[in-house]
Amino acid sequence: MKKKLWIALVVVAVTGFSFTPPAERYFEIAKSLDIFASLFKEVNALYVDEINPNKTIRTGIDAMLNSLDPYTNFISEDEVEDFRTQNTGQYGGIGAVTRQINNRTVVTMVYENYPAYKNGLRIGDEVIKMNGIELARLTVEEANHLMRGQIGTLVKLTVQRLGQKDPFDIEFKREKIKISNVPYYGMLGSDMGYIQLTEFTPDAGKEVKTALLALKEQGARYLILDLRGNPGGLLHEAVNICNLFIPKGKKVVDTKGKVEDSNITYETLNAPVDLEIPVAVIINRGSASASEIVAGTLQDYDRAIVLGERSYGKGLVQVPRPLSYNSQVKITTAKYYTPTGRCIQVLDYTHRREDGSVSSIPDSLKKEFRTSRGRIVYDGGGIEPDLPLEAQEFATVTQVLYGQGFIFDYATKYAYEHPTLAEIKSFSLSDAEYADFVSWMKGKSYKVESPVEAELAELTREAKQEKFYEDLKPQLDQIRQKLADTRKNELLFHKEQIRQLLEKEIATRYYFEKGSVETGFKYDLEVKAAIQALHNQAAYKKILKL
Numbered sequence: 001m002k003k004k005l006w007i008a009l010v011v012v013a014v015t016g017f018s019f020t021p022p023a024e025r026y027f028e029i030a031k032s033l034d035i036f037a038s039l040f041k042e043v044n045a046l047y048v049d050e051i052n053p054n055k056t057i058r059t060g061i062d063a064m065l066n067s068l069d070p071y072t073n074f075i076s077e078d079e080v081e082d083f084r085t086q087n088t089g090q091y092g093g094i095g096a097v098t099r100q101i102n103n104r105t106v107v108t109m110v111y112e113n114y115p116a117y118k119n120g121l122r123i124g125d126e127v128i129k130m131n132g133i134e135l136a137r138l139t140v141e142e143a144n145h146l147m148r149g150q151i152g153t154l155v156k157l158t159v160q161r162l163g164q165k166d167p168f169d170i171e172f173k174r175e176k177i178k179i180s181n182v183p184y185y186g187m188l189g190s191d192m193g194y195i196q197l198t199e200f201t202p203d204a205g206k207e208v209k210t211a212l213l214a215l216k217e218q219g220a221r222y223l224i225l226d227l228r229g230n231p232g233g234l235l236h237e238a239v240n241i242c243n244l245f246i247p248k249g250k251k252v253v254d255t256k257g258k259v260e261d262s263n264i265t266y267e268t269l270n271a272p273v274d275l276e277i278p279v280a281v282i283i284n285r286g287s288a289s290a291s292e293i294v295a296g297t298l299q300d301y302d303r304a305i306v307l308g309e310r311s312y313g314k315g316l317v318q319v320p321r322p323l324s325y326n327s328q329v330k331i332t333t334a335k336y337y338t339p340t341g342r343c344i345q346v347l348d349y350t351h352r353r354e355d356g357s358v359s360s361i362p363d364s365l366k367k368e369f370r371t372s373r374g375r376i377v378y379d380g381g382g383i384e385p386d387l388p389l390e391a392q393e394f395a396t397v398t399q400v401l402y403g404q405g406f407i408f409d410y411a412t413k414y415a416y417e418h419p420t421l422a423e424i425k426s427f428s429l430s431d432a433e434y435a436d437f438v439s440w441m442k443g444k445s446y447k448v449e450s451p452v453e454a455e456l457a458e459l460t461r462e463a464k465q466e467k468f469y470e471d472l473k474p475q476l477d478q479i480r481q482k483l484a485d486t487r488k489n490e491l492l493f494h495k496e497q498i499r500q501l502l503e504k505e506i507a508t509r510y511y512f513e514k515g516s517v518e519t520g521f522k523y524d525l526e527v528k529a530a531i532q533a534l535h536n537q538a539a540y541k542k543i544l545k546l
Contacts, residue, residue, distance in 0.1 A: 036060075040053075040056070040057070043056075044056075058074075058076070061074045062074065065329075067356070068332065068349065069316065069332050069349040071314075071316055071318050071330070071332050072318070072329070072330060072331050072332045073329070073330045074323075074327065074328075074329050075320075075327060075328040075329065075330060076327050077325055077326040077327050080326060080327070080328060081148075082144075083320075083328065083330075085148075087201065087233070087234070088201055088202055089178055089179040089180075089181065089199055089201030089202065090176060090177065090178050090179070090201075091148050091176075091177050092148055092149055092150055092151040092153075092174045092175070092176060092177070093147060093148045093149070093174055093175075093177045094114065094115040094116040094119075094121070094147065094155060094172040094174060094175070094177075095110065095111040095113075095114025095115055095116045095117060095175070095177050096109065096110050096111070096114075096116035096121055096147075097109040097110075098127060098143070098147070099408075100140055101404070101405035101408060101409075102404065102405060103136065104126050104405075105126065105127045105128075105135045105143060106124065106125065106126050106127070106405075106408065107121060107122065107123050107124065107125045107126075107127065107159075108123060108408070109123060109508065109512065109513065110122065110123055110512065111177070111179075111512070112512060114175060114177060115172040115173060115174070115175055116172065119170055119171070119172050120170060121157070121159070121170060121172075122161065122509075123412075123415075123508055123509050123512075124161075124162060124408075124409075124411070124412030124415065124509065125159040125160070125161050126159060126160040126161075127157050127158070127159055128158045128159065128160055128167050129157070129158035129167075130143065130146050130147065130155065130156070130157055130158075131146065131155060131156055132156070132158075133146065148174070149174050150174065151174055151175060151176050152173060152174065153173070153174050154171055154172070154173055154174070155171070155172050155174060156169055156170070156171045156172075157169065157170050157171075157172070162412055162413065162416045163416050179199065179201065180199075180207065181197060181198065181199040181200065181201055181203065181204035181207045181208070181237075182195060182196065182197055182198075182204075182207040182208060182210075182211050183196055183198055183513045183517070184196045184513060184514055184517040184518075185211035185214070185215060186215075186518070187215065187218050187219070187220065188224070188521065188527070188531060189531075190219060191219060191220060191221040191222060192220065192221075192222050192223075192224065192531055192534065192535075193211075193212070193215030193216070193218070193220030193222065193223045193224065194215075194223075194224045194226065194527070195208060195211045195212065195215070195223065195224070195225050195226065196226045196517060197225065197226065197227055197230055197241075197291075198229065198230050199230065199233055200230070200232055200233025200234050200235075200237045200238060200289075200290040200291070201233050201234065201237070202234065202237070203237075204233070204234070204237035204240070204241065205237050205239075205240025205241050205243070205244070206240075208225075208241050208244060209240075209244055209273060212244060212273055212274070213273065216274070216277075220277070221277065221278075222277065222278050222279075222280075222531075222534040222535070223277050223278070223279045223280070223534075224279075224280050224282065224527065224530045224531070224534070225279060225280070225281045225282070225294075225304070226282045226527070227281060227282060227283050227287045227291040227294065227295060228282055228283060228284040228286060228287060228308065228526070229284065229286040229287070230286070230287055230288070230290075230291040231286065231288050231289065231291070231312075232288045232289025232290035232291050232292070232293075232314065233289070233290050234290065235253065235255075235266065235290060235293065235317065235336070236266070237290065238252070238253070238290035238291075238293040238294050238297075239252045239253065239266045239267075239268065239269075239293075241294050242268065242293070242294055242297045242298065243268035243269065243270050243272060244272060244273045244274070245272060245273070245274065245275065245277075245279060245298060245303050245304070246268060246272060246275070246297070246298070246301055246303055247268065247272055247275065248268050248269065248270055248271055248272065249267055249268060250267060250268045250301070250339070251265060251266070251267050251339045252266050252267060252268060252293065252297050252339065253265075253266045253293050253297065253336050253337065253338060253339070254266075254336065254337040254341075255317050255334040255335070255336050255337075256334055256335055256336075256337065257317070257333045257334030257335070258333075259333065262317070262319075262333045262334040263334070264334075278304075278534050278537065278540055279298065279303065279304035279305075280304060280305050280306075280307060280530040280533055280534050281294070281295045281298060281299075281304050281305070281306045281307070282307055282308045282526050282527070282530055283295050283306060283307075283308045283309065283310075283311045283383060283385065284308050284309040284311070284391055284526075285309050285310070285311070285312055285391075286312065287308075287311040287312060287383075288311065288312035288313075288314040289312075289314045289316075291311065292311045292312070292313075292314065292315070292344050292382065292383050293336065293338065295311060295383045296338040296342070296344060296383050297338055297339055299338075299371065299377065299383065299386070300338050300339040300340045300342075300369075300371050300372065300377070301339065301371070301372050302371050302372050302373045302375065302544045302545065302546070305386045305387060305533060305540060305543050305544060306383060306385045306386050306387075307385045307386060307387035307388075307389055307526065307529060307530060307533065308385050308387075308388075308389050308391070308526050309385070309388070309389065309390070309391050310381065310382045310383065310384055310385065310388070311344070311382035311383040312346070312382055313344055313345060313346025313347070313380075313381060313382030314344075314345065314346075315335050315336055315337075315343045315344045315345030315346075316332045316334075316335055316336075316345060317332065317333055317334040317335065317336050318330045318331060318332050318333070319331055319333045340369040340370065340371060340377060341369055341379075342367070342369045342377060342378065342379035342380075343379050343380065344379060344380070344381065344382050344383055345361075345380065346360050346361065346380065346381050346382050347359070347360060347361075348360070348361055360380075360381070361380035361381065363381075365380065366378045366379055366380040366381060367379050367380070373544065373545040373546070374545065375544075375545060386543050387529065387533060387543070389525065389526055389529055391526070392497070392523075392525060394497055394501075395450075395490075395494045395497065396448055396449070396450040396451070397448045397450075397490045397491070397494055397498075398494055398497050398498050398501065400446055400447070400448050401446070401498060401501075402501055404446055406441065406444060406446065407498070407501050407502055407505050408505060410437055410440060410502065410505075411502065411505035411506045411508070411509060412509070413440070414433075414502075414506050414509075415506065415509035415510070420510075421506070421507070421509075421510040421511075424507055424510075424511050424514070424515050424518040424519055425518055425519075425521070427503065427506075427507060427519060428503065429499050429502055429503050429506070434495060434498075434499055434502075437491075437498075437502060438491050438492070441491060448490075456476065456479060456480065459472075459476070460476055463476070500520070500523045503519045503520075504516045504519050504520050506519075507519040
């Protein structure tokens with residue numbers, strides 16, 4: 001293994017410099033690698049404690065690549081399968097998602113028509129053993145590898161279910177699992193189509209096309225394309241999705257890098273599906289890479305309005321390259337540019353500060369570009385929405401209740417006590433049911449420190465250090481008491497947002513992903529704003545200068 005990692009390091013280093021023309025650079029490469037080999041040999045031989053050579057070399061590789069950007073990564077042989085799953089959306093498994101909650105491994109989603117669903121695994125089940133191995137003895141990564149495996153092989157889970165005294169076994173035959181890029185699409189009213197796109201793995205364009213055609217059949221005259229939280233993926237799938245709305249032969253994106261092969265212009269290759277339907281694209285800070293290509297291209301051609309938060313700002317393209325011993329390296333080879341010529345990369349990794357940190361591109365250096373109809377857009381800062389909206393921020397207590405699994409566990413309890421649920425769009429947790437949740441939470445131990453409390457603690461510390469504490473103590477105590485009084489009623493004070501998460505979690509027990517999405521529509525301010533913007537066609541056309 002030591003030899004494997006050493007060869008990988010050499011290949012990565014040479015890859016990083018192999019396109020630099022001056023011959024002296026090759027001497028510097030050879031010199032540096034020789035120094036590194038000598039250093040590693042001496043440390044391995046003489047260091048006071050035994051070192052793990054694999055871990056030490058991997059630390060060196062990761063540190064070297066991290067000095068470039070966060071997206072240039074070494075992928076060991078053990079990690080290749082996970083990398084392939086991330087890029088293809090496919091793996092051999094049973095079609096279930098698990099999560100760690102307080103040292104418990106619980107099932108958080110079951111995909112319909114896959115083995116987990118067909119064999120009766122339920123959301124809320126706690127997985128105790130896998131093939132007889134206690135999960136408490138495994139890391140999350142080890143458990144994931146054990147759950148997945150070769151198609152056709154068997155896996156046996158020992159699960160504990162609420163309402164059943166003893167654990168029991170369920171056996172599954174692994175199948176090819178394909179994670180959908182479009183987990184949900186549907187009609188919001190009589191004329192508004194909605195498509196949620198969460199990935200850009202293979203067939204993303206086909207899935208969006210299928211959804212679009214189905215919605216048009218159902219009477220959709222307007223379309224919302226939701227890219228919130230979509231981290232991106234395959235660039236050509238972004239091109240395929242843009243092609244649904246813009247004519248054949250239109251530029252979608254340019255990639256430009258140091259190597260000639262990285263300089264590519266991607267254009268639409270097919271006839272579009274619909275050039276007229278008004279489109280609203282919703283983005284947020286989690287919309288990155290391919291999501292930004294779609295949003296930016298449709299914005300550049302004035303084909304859609306973009307609303308929400310400013311996007312992440314990842315304008316870098318990565319390409320995987322094979323290395324020795326079945327390992328790989330994913331290298332940033334180019335930057336991408338939208339049709340107007342803007343690069344939306346927000347962090348400048350090329351010009352780091354002396355301490356190694358990076359900064360955003362300042363507004364003074366951002367360039368102005370113009371869309372097809374002359375609207376002004378800028379580079380260097382992600383995709384700026386045409387209609388900026390602030391995302392909903394959950395209170396600290398709401399985040400704690402979700403993060404520590406209380407909302408999840410109550411939803412499991414609710415589903416156990418209610419075998420059926422009303423139709424999704426009409427489901428709402430009553431005041432009496434919310435009061436039951438508040439009562440259930442009594443005696444539960446959870447720690448909440450709000451930003452105000454954290455600042456108060458810091459102020460107290462600094463006051464003591466500077467000898468002001470005794471003078472400020474009465475005022476500080478008064479604030480503490482006020483915060484304590486508020487804490488007593490925080491579940492009621494934040495009732496609406498806690499109820500929102502409870503309803504979404506409860507709905508998944510009955511209707512899976514569809515339940516979570518549809519239950520959330522009545523709270524979704526961005527979707528409501530998109531509907532309003534599309535229905536007000538005068539304002540819509542004014543924004544796009546149509």
